Amino acid sequence: MKTSKATLPFRKTSACPASATLVSFRCRNLPAEIAASVVEHLRTCDFCGAELRLLAHHQPNIIRYPVPEIPMNLRILAESILNRG
Numbered sequence: 632m633k634t635s636k637a638t639l640p641f642r643k644t645s646a647c648p649a650s651a652t653l654v655s656f657r658c659r660n661l662p663a664e665i666a667a668s669v670v671e672h673l674r675t676c677d678f679c680g681a682e683l684r685l686l687a688h689h690q691p692n693i694i695r696y697p698v699p700e701i702p703m704n705l706r707i708l709a710e711s712i713l714n715r716g
């Protein structure tokens with residue numbers, strides 16, 4: 632029995648979206664046009680479909696640390712050194 636879907640090798644190719652793109656797709660953080668192209672790709676790529684299911688277990692790193700203020704004396708020193716050129 633023949634199927635209409637072409638058999639592709641089970642591996643990531645240059646046409647596959649990056650893993651970070653798949654994570655963003657899963658988190659719904661992609662622009663609509665890019666999300667649509669990922670959906671279209673997933674229709675024919677079993678590897679990316681499997682990777683997307685695997686990435687469902689990935690927790691994105693969302694910890695944000697505040698940027699500390701530079702002490703004024705250190706800032707003045709750094710600016711004087713950098714402006715010597």
